[in-house]
Amino acid sequence: DAGVTQSPTHLIKTRGQQVTLRCSPKSGHDTVSWYQQALGQGPQFIFQYYEEEERQRGNFPDRFSGHQFPNYSSELNVNALLLGDSALYLCASSGGTDTQYFGPGTRLTVL
Amino acid sequence: KQEVTQIPAALSVPEGENLVLNCSFTDSAIYNLQWFRQDPGKGLTSLLLIQSSQREQTSGRLNASLDKSSGRSTLYIAASQPGDSATYLCAVQLPSGTYKYIFGTGTRLKVLA
Numbered sequence: 001d002a003g004v005t006q007s008p009t010h011l012i013k014t015r016g017q018q019v020t021l022r023c024s025p026k027s028g029h030d031t032v033s034w035y036q037q038a039l040g041q042g043p044q045f046i047f048q049y050y051e052e053e054e055r056q057r058g059n060f061p062d063r064f065s066g067h068q069f070p071n072y073s074s075e076l077n078v079n080a081l082l083l084g085d086s087a088l089y090l091c092a093s094s095g096g097t098d099t100q101y102f103g104p105g106t107r108l109t110v111l
Numbered sequence: 112k113q114e115v116t117q118i119p120a121a122l123s124v125p126e127g128e129n130l131v132l133n134c135s136f137t138d139s140a141i142y143n144l145q146w147f148r149q150d151p152g153k154g155l156t157s158l159l160l161i162q163s164s165q166r167e168q169t170s171g172r173l174n175a176s177l178d179k180s181s182g183r184s185t186l187y188i189a190a191s192q193p194g195d196s197a198t199y200l201c202a203v204q205l206p207s208g209t210y211k212y213i214f215g216t217g218t219r220l221k222v223l224a
Contacts, residue, residue: 033209033211035212040216041216042115042200042202042214042215042216042217043155043200043202043212043214044214045209045211045212045213048209048211055209056208056209056211058211088154090154090155092212094210099142099143099145099160099204100204100210100211100212101157102147102154102155102157103154104153104154105153105154105155107152
């Protein structure tokens with residue numbers, strides 16, 4: 001079992017650009033949650049996807065959007081990047097109400 | 112609204128010491144509590160998971176306790192080593208809805224050789 005995987009590992013973008021991050025859940029898991037961890041802070045919940053729909057969103061602007069595919073993998077898209085979007089983005093998967101398992105994260109740097 | 116606090120924010124100890132990291136949460140209704148380790152610039156490594164019905168979990172030199180009624184958890188590290196230097200994050204999982212995690216801001220631990 002490969003566990004939760006994320007790609008890419010690192011990413012550098014400039015202000016105003018758009019970025020797409022990808023997540024493959026742990027085998028057997030159908031729910032994907034995304035978190036943002038700014039430097040020196042704990043991770044913050046962005047949103048969760050289940051059955052290809054956004055189930056709940058945290059306090060993040062509409063520039064943050066996502067998608068879940070039929071195979072349960074997920075993408076996080078961020079438009080009009082700001083310097084403040086620089087962070088570690090974590091994906092977590094679960095089997096509905098089970099414990100969430102976290103991936104290694106994608107480090108996004110916005111210049 | 113669930114909030115998680117970790118004290119102290121930073122800790123520096125000599126090698127070999129036993130130490131305790133503290134985590135408190137405001138709402139006792141949780142699904143589980145998890146302790147993570149995070150090395151600089153890296154992702155999260157799960158250390159111990161305590162279900163809401165459990166009181167403690169142990170793994171090697173690590174022991175985590177949970178007291179839901181008082182909204183507290185402690186992570187005990189025995190015989191600390193320089194390799195234990197990292198940030199330790201505590202997170203509680205909500206018991207319903209998205210079952211999302213609420214994280215503390217972590218304790219930065221440095222173990223001196």
